[in-house]
Amino acid sequence: METNRLEAFSDGVLAIIITIMVLEMKIPHGTEPNMAALEPVLPVFLSYVLSFLYVGIYWNNHHHLFKACPKTSAGIMWANLNLLFWLSLFPFVTGWMGENQFTRIPSALYGAVLLITAISYYILQRLVIKETGRDSKLATSIGNDWKGKASPILYAIGIGLSFLQPWMGGALYVAVALMWLIPDRRLERAMPDHA
Amino acid sequence: METNRLEAFSDGVLAIIITIMVLEMKIPHGTEPNMAALEPVLPVFLSYVLSFLYVGIYWNNHHHLFKACPKTSAGIMWANLNLLFWLSLFPFVTGWMGENQFTRIPSALYGAVLLITAISYYILQRLVIKETGRDSKLATSIGNDWKGKASPILYAIGIGLSFLQPWMGGALYVAVALMWLIPDRRLERAMPDHA
Amino acid sequence: METNRLEAFSDGVLAIIITIMVLEMKIPHGTEPNMAALEPVLPVFLSYVLSFLYVGIYWNNHHHLFKACPKTSAGIMWANLNLLFWLSLFPFVTGWMGENQFTRIPSALYGAVLLITAISYYILQRLVIKETGRDSKLATSIGNDWKGKASPILYAIGIGLSFLQPWMGGALYVAVALMWLIPDRRLERAMPDHA
């Protein structure tokens, strides 16, 4: 209950981030309204799909994390704001990567924001576990957290690949997103109502 | 209670979608501020009215659906995000159709997004019914769900008509919206407080 | 409690409307960053202040109205969406009036949206009173509702004045807003916690 407002504020910010990204898909002007007019929109659309997935994954994980968190602290408040800050850069890096059709620097920058966001989430998770206790259901269920640990490494590799073959960086970011999409029963199992 | 945050997040996204569509109505620049200046805004306004209606209908149905849903699952979470994704494309397709005054391809694309959104809602509804039980009040009250089944077929016909006579496609989309506007007592009757 | 989600959704839409209006205040480009650069922004700023006031007044009244409303109905849902629709036009008419420095047609259009919004609010209020009962505290406290009845008439006069002397229309809109700002103890008195 004490975390209600933190959750509501985060929901608001995430809802806006996930929605304003679509504004980067500019309506074609000065062209015939046919299929060809949609062609330049396609890469922006694809990068939007990827970023929608990522914000959706973060919302999902955030939702499970705070369902298990009884109260907030100054540390959790700021770790949460820090996470939201990096997520708020998604529309910018998504748009830039989309408009430049997944070229080097934009792909690497996208990966860099993914990397820092993942680290920010990790810090928040540590603080919430500290609040709930090391032996809490939440802590047990997160367990060794191999996804959380593998992701930053994969993003770092993706950044490197972006300089060699931009599409390979993009492919790796997609792969990591799909890895997270596979239902993760750890956190769900920890919830009171699933106990 | 467990669905609170899913509802709050969806409300946030729907509130933003319904509101940013109005940003596609660009303030006239470089013209005398008279009635003629508003003329090019009119088709965008009309497509805005139609899309506002559709998002309103989805919010209404979503509201009733989750009032009857006791808890969430990974499937419901992602089916809901999938629905929100397609709804988030409304501002783009609405603006494109409006600016091109209901010509072929934009009208067909608008219908295609309506179609996929309707299917996405249907999937979400199936999952919620699965969670509440086949004999639940919700399942009984939705019943044979003729509106939910007729809509995708009508959208598909609308897409076809858009290629023949774009205004006929648009007219069909309007007709389907009005069909949904007629109060649907099924779901309301299933609510605890109406029982 | 049953009105929670209607209130949350309305809060979301009103929060967005009140905030995106500020986007019409375009950052000056291609000019020296001095006081003169802010001059063209001034009328947009003034119309923003006025519209912020109006949306604030509607949020305030909406808040009091639903605090006293025990449950929703299909009629209330759609009357509420209708109100939100007209409020969503505020950013457009505010920006157009501001950019054209309160000239005729934009001032009249602004008044027309104020007028339809006031009527929409009146309809919503009637439906809520119908739900709470004619002898409810809410109905008693709203009483003869002279502000609600005078406002549409004053807006209509403002529209007329806009054609004669645009600044007089604007001045009347300001006057009506100030009339609403004066604390209205009627509704507050009806609230359980003030009883």
Add this chain to the structure above:
Amino acid sequence: METNRLEAFSDGVLAIIITIMVLEMKIPHGTEPNMAALEPVLPVFLSYVLSFLYVGIYWNNHHHLFKACPKTSAGIMWANLNLLFWLSLFPFVTGWMGENQFTRIPSALYGAVLLITAISYYILQRLVIKETGRDSKLATSIGNDWKGKASPILYAIGIGLSFLQPWMGGALYVAVALMWLIPDRRLERAMPDHA
């Protein structure tokens, strides 16, 4: 509980303000997608970081303030809307300062908005203390409120410095933000759950 909707609406507005500021970071167009293309974005990014910090600080303080406030009043409602109004100007002044690389007038205007926002928060805090009582835990814990009193003076000095050496004004605004970031245990200690 009575303040729920005021908090929800404020959360919505603050979530939007904090997020739309990022829209001022325009995606580079018409340049090669390399590091040099990001150079003009850098000052806008830096001013975004600063404003994100400030909105985060206000959200944090607002959160603590209303956790301790049992009920609303017409005065609190309007003092809160007044605070939100000045906060809503952050995207404009942030963008202008960022795009002009912290030159005189934009830096002074940024400071002026910080100053008026701080005074608005002070007024809101006075009204909430009046509602909770002079001997309430909230009032005791806020105590002499040296940060709240020092900030407006520092902003005023910052405005003055902006005219002499714009970077010194900016540096002072950063310093005040950092001063607020240092955990303030006064308000937290006053919360029921920390008692």
